[in-house]
Amino acid sequence: MPLQMKLAKTLTVGLSALYLVASTFVVPNRALSVEIIAEPTRSHSSINVESGQAEVIQMILDGKLKEAEDQLSEEIHDEKDKFRKRDLNYMLAAVLKMEENSTSARKHLQIVLNDEPPANDPQKQLHHALLLKRIGDCYYGERKFKDALASYNAALLISQALP
DSSP states (O other): OOHHHHHHSEEOOOHHHHHHHHHHTOOTTSOOOOOEESSOOOOTTOBOOOHHHHHHHHHHHTTOHHHHHHHHHHHHHHOOOHHHHHHHHHHHHHHHHHTTOHHHHHHHHHHHHHHOOOOOSHHHHHHHHHHHHHHHHHHHHTTOHHHHHHHHHHHHHHHHHOO
């Protein structure tokens, strides 16, 4: 199947799975697979991605992290839609963390956190807590343990208050 047709297809990577990959900051050169299906599904476990995002995901899976970082940086610079820009910053933070650049990853996660709408429902509160946890992971990677602990504690307080 030609590459452009593959990019136009639905990736069977659930949004939560994509966040899981980003949140665990997968180690490069590990075998990962993404199944590309011919027909879009209505399942909640699949998402439609734009061709640029599909290219970046494929670069990440191929271990081409610097190329993925460069493409995401360029897309962020050119992007006008604030929601898409937030998603791109999140993806870039994951790539930077995979490259063991915790400081830059944290800065991009802070951008995402600062651009988040108010967390007025449990799902948004959970997302907020996960962002704080990931920021804590970055602080930990920077060996800023007090900041990491503060971020982890904030995430824990939010998660304990969830129904």
